[in-house]
Amino acid sequence: MALRLLVYRSPIGLQLEFGWPAEGAVRYRVTAVVVGATVGAALGISGTLLQALLRNPLAEPFILGISSGAGLGVMAAMFAVHQLGLTGWIADAYTLPAIIGGLATLAVVYGLGQRRGLLDPVSLVLVGVIVSSICGAGIMFFQHAVTTGLRSEFTLWLMGHIPQTVSPWTLGFTVGLTLLAAAWACRMGGAMDVGTFGDDEARSVGLRLGRVRFLMFALAGTLAATTVAVAGPIGFVGLVCPHAARLVLGPRHGALVVGAALAGIIMVVGADVARQGIHLGTGRMPIGIFTAFIGGPAFIALLLTGRGRS
Amino acid sequence: MTLSVENLEFKYGRDPVLRGVTVEARPGRITALIGPNAAGKSTLLRCLTGSLRPSRGQVLIDGQISHRASARWLAGRMAYVPQRAVVAAAFTTQQVIELGRYALPPAPHAVLEVMGELELLSIADRPFTRISVGQQQRVILARSLVQLADDGHLALDEPTSAMDLKHAHAAVTALRRRAARGATIILALHDLGVAADIADDVWLLHEGRLVAAGTTRVVMTPVHLARVFGVSFTMVNDAAGRARLFSNPAESTPTTIPLP
Numbered sequence: 270m271a272l273r274l275l276v277y278r279s280p281i282g283l284q285l286e287f288g289w290p291a292e293g294a295v296r297y298r299v300t301a302v303v304v305g306a307t308v309g310a311a312l313g314i315s316g317t318l319l320q321a322l323l324r325n326p327l328a329e330p331f332i333l334g335i336s337s338g339a340g341l342g343v344m345a346a347m348f349a350v351h352q353l354g355l356t357g358w359i360a361d362a363y364t365l366p367a368i369i370g371g372l373a374t375l376a377v378v379y380g381l382g383q384r385r386g387l388l389d390p391v392s393l394v395l396v397g398v399i400v401s402s403i404c405g406a407g408i409m410f411f412q413h414a415v416t417t418g419l420r421s422e423f424t425l426w427l428m429g430h431i432p433q434t435v436s437p438w439t440l441g442f443t444v445g446l447t448l449l450a451a452a453w454a455c456r457m458g459g460a461m462d463v464g465t466f467g468d469d470e471a472r473s474v475g476l477r478l479g480r481v482r483f484l485m486f487a488l489a490g491t492l493a494a495t496t497v498a499v500a501g502p503i504g505f506v507g508l509v510c511p512h513a514a515r516l517v518l519g520p521r522h523g524a525l526v527v528g529a530a531l532a533g534i535i536m537v538v539g540a541d542v543a544r545q546g547i548h549l550g551t552g553r554m555p556i557g558i559f560t561a562f563i564g565g566p567a568f569i570a571l572l573l574t575g576r577g578r579s
Numbered sequence: 580m581t582l583s584v585e586n587l588e589f590k591y592g593r594d595p596v597l598r599g600v601t602v603e604a605r606p607g608r609i610t611a612l613i614g615p616n617a618a619g620k621s622t623l624l625r626c627l628t629g630s631l632r633p634s635r636g637q638v639l640i641d642g643q644i645s646h647r648a649s650a651r652w653l654a655g656r657m658a659y660v661p662q663r664a665v666v667a668a669a670f671t672t673q674q675v676i677e678l679g680r681y682a683l684p685p686a687p688h689a690v691l692e693v694m695g696e697l698e699l700l701s702i703a704d705r706p707f708t709r710i711s712v713g714q715q716q717r718v719i720l721a722r723s724l725v726q727l728a729d730d731g732h733l734a735l736d737e738p739t740s741a742m743d744l745k746h747a748h749a750a751v752t753a754l755r756r757r758a759a760r761g762a763t764i765i766l767a768l769h770d771l772g773v774a775a776d777i778a779d780d781v782w783l784l785h786e787g788r789l790v791a792a793g794t795t796r797v798v799m800t801p802v803h804l805a806r807v808f809g810v811s812f813t814m815v816n817d818a819a820g821r822a823r824l825f826s827n828p829a830e831s832t833p834t835t836i837p838l839p
Contacts (some may be wrong), residue, residue: 324667463681467665469630470719474726475654477681520668 297433304440305431305538308500311447311492313453313514313533316507317526318489321461322482323393327568329507330493333378333397335371336502337404339494341357342370343409345422351419364439364498371494374400375486429503429557431541443495450492451530457485458523465520505564506533512567536560580606581641582627582763587620588635596622597633598787601660604780606730609754611778611795612767618784620767624734627765628659654682658723659736662767664715666707671701672718679722686718686725686729690802693721695777696753698746711756713741720750727762735766739773751777775799775824775836783807795839799824812836 281413319328330336346366349355378400382393412423454461463476465483471478496503514528540559547554582604583758597619604610612620627638627647638645640656648656658679666675666685676690676699694700697717702710707718720738727733733754734761739747758764759826765782768774774781774795781798783791785807791798801812801824810831824836 321668324665326667459681462668462670463678464668465666466678467661467669469625469628469659470661470664472630472650473628473654473657473659474679474722475651477650515669520670520674 277557282434283303285291300435300440301431301433301541302538303444304435304499305541306534307440307444308431308496308503309506309533309535309537310451310530311443311533312503312506312537313510313529313531314447314450314526315489315492315496317487317511317529318454318461319507319515320465321522322485322489324465325394326512327508328394329493330371330416330489331401331502331504331507332394334374334401334404334506335490335493336401336497337401337408338374339367339497340427340502341407341411342366342368342373342406342494343426343498345370345427347419348411348415348421351415361424362436362439364442364495367494367498368491369446370404371490371497372487374404379483379486398572425555426479426501427557428555429501430559431500431537431556435499439499443499446492447530450488451526453488454526455523457481458526461485461522462520463561473512478520501557503537503560505534505560509564509567510536537561580761580763581639582732582765583639584623584636585634586624586636587623587637587638589619589626589631596787598782599636600784600787600789601636602782602792603788604732604765606763607758607761608779609613609758609764609766609777610780610782611774612765612782612784613769613771613774614784614790614806616769617786618807619787620784621736623784624659624765627734629653630659630694631753651682654726655728655731657732657734658726660716660719660723660733662736662739662740664719667710669706671704672699672707672710672714675707675718676725679724681725681728689725690721692726693753697721697749698812702751713743713746716741717746717750720753724753724757727757729757730761732763732779733757733765735764737767737769740769763767771804771824771834771836775838780784795803796822799836799838805828814838 292568316329319330319333320326343363343366346363378393378397381396382389384392408427412420415423460476460481463471463474464478464481466474468478493507510532511525511529513532514525518524518528537560540556540563544554544556544559584600584602587597587600588595589761600623612623622631626633627645629638629648632646640648640653643651643652645657673690673694676694680686694703697720699717699721702714704790707715710718716738720735723733723735739750742750756763766777778795781795781796782789783803790807791803801814804824805811811827813827814822814824816822822838824838826834
């Protein structure tokens with residue numbers, strides 16, 4: 270039954286169709302499941318790293334502007350591809366511009382979010398929100414600068430989507446990076462536990478936070494930017510999944526990384542499967558709407574229950 | 580085993596906070612670091628732990644410069660209790676205490692022993708963020724005690740300020756026990772009565788300068804205290820021959836300091 274759900278796809282129209290997809294379509298759905306699982310795991314791990322290092326349970330790639338920066342990088346690349354009439358593999362190679370955009374944004378946020386040489390979690394989040402707005406303006410500029418047809422393509426991508434075809438290089442890079450990140454983050458679980466202390470306290474028990482924090486930020490940023498290149502900006506996964514895992518596994522980060530990755534897989538693949546069956550005559554609903562419907566109320570619940578206050 | 584401060588200077592931006600502090604802590608003794616607000620007590624403690632890099636001079640811990648020492652090595656030689664702890668995760672009190680051994684081999688028996696000593700076993704499973712500030716202070720003290728080697732160093736910033744009388748006594752007893760085993764203990768305190776009660780030695784700071792250092796009886800004199808705090812004190816011997824300092828009630832809230 271689970272396999273049927275993962276691979277089924279209803280046709281465009283109002284009628285839902287349960288059952289196996291046409292023979293040729295199975296491959297596309299399997300690709301989408303692999304991409305969705307990778308994106309979900311990467312966002313779950315990224316959110317866990319950011320929440321631990323910022324000592325802020327509301328932190329996630331969107332809040333720090335990483336997704337917007339990566340999105341701006343992808344938009345600029347798409348715009349250049351269109352303007353220059355590029356074709357072939359380069360017309361689909363958005364991972365590098367996304368990583369450049371995401372990490373450049375993170376570098377700015379990291380640089381401006383320090384006070385007296387120490388990273389200040391509150392300043393960091395404020396700077397992230399501002400930089401995110403600036404990147405959003407850049408994205409709107411590119412949307413405005415292209416033809417109407419391309420603009421709707423841009424808009425769809427901005428809502429988040431799990432592709433059913435993706436280049437082997439992009440898929441291999443994203444899966445490989447996510448697996449490596451998961452292994453490294455599990456190994457750094459103890460350091461993340463101590464990272465929830467103040468800087469002086471962490472140092473006093475044997476962890477110099479500066480270097481570890483820099484590496485983990487770079488990893489969290491690269492993971493989030495890679496998912497943006499593959500699937501567009503998908504919100505709330507990085508926020509909700511670490512909390513969902515925490516409810517089951519407790520606060521130790523070694524286990525939490527694995528749990529958040531699994532929660533991310535369930536959330537993104539589940540949302541992608543669900544959206545296959547819902548369409549209102551204007552094509553299938555973008556996945557970002559699903560994750561926002563789940564994540565938005567969860568965000569508010571976190572605020573109301575006090576879990577969002579560090 | 581040795582902790583010495585050599586011509587230490589520290590500035591926040593251009594503002595000097597510590598000016599030419601030179602002093603040595605004695606192993607096996609409790610030293611109170613006292614002075615008025617903004618005297619530089621917390622800054623000096625953070626320089627001792629290597630968290631702050633001095634603009635001049637140095638702190639030597641067992642011969643190593645504290646701000647250049649590796650965090651892992653330092654964790655085995657110097658523990659620290661901040662004025663207000665930060666734990667931004669839903670760890671239980673026992674988990675927070677266990678993290679004191681992050682850079683050291685696990686010591687589950689020591690964790691339970693210290694928790695018993697500070698009466699924390701009954702709240703072992705409570706989330707740290709949901710206990711009172713006084714209880715949090717005991718947990719952070721316990722975290723530092725499981726980290727502290729018998730001949731190690733411990734720096735504490737107002738460790739008992741939010742504790743009730745009974746638990747403050749338990750905390751002081753635990754510190755005295757560690758000092759008796761050979762640990763070097765330095766506490767920043769604003770309460771002069773507590774300082775006189777706890778400390779064997781006192782460092783008196785004023786505007787970033789070390790005004791006096793030595794045994795409690797040598798440093799806590801009416802002359803020194805009047806100079807630094809701007810309040811006159813009178814020394815009176817009671818019927819049993821114990822000396823006490825009384826502040827002038829016209830200049831401050833009435834304060835009695837029992838001297839050892």
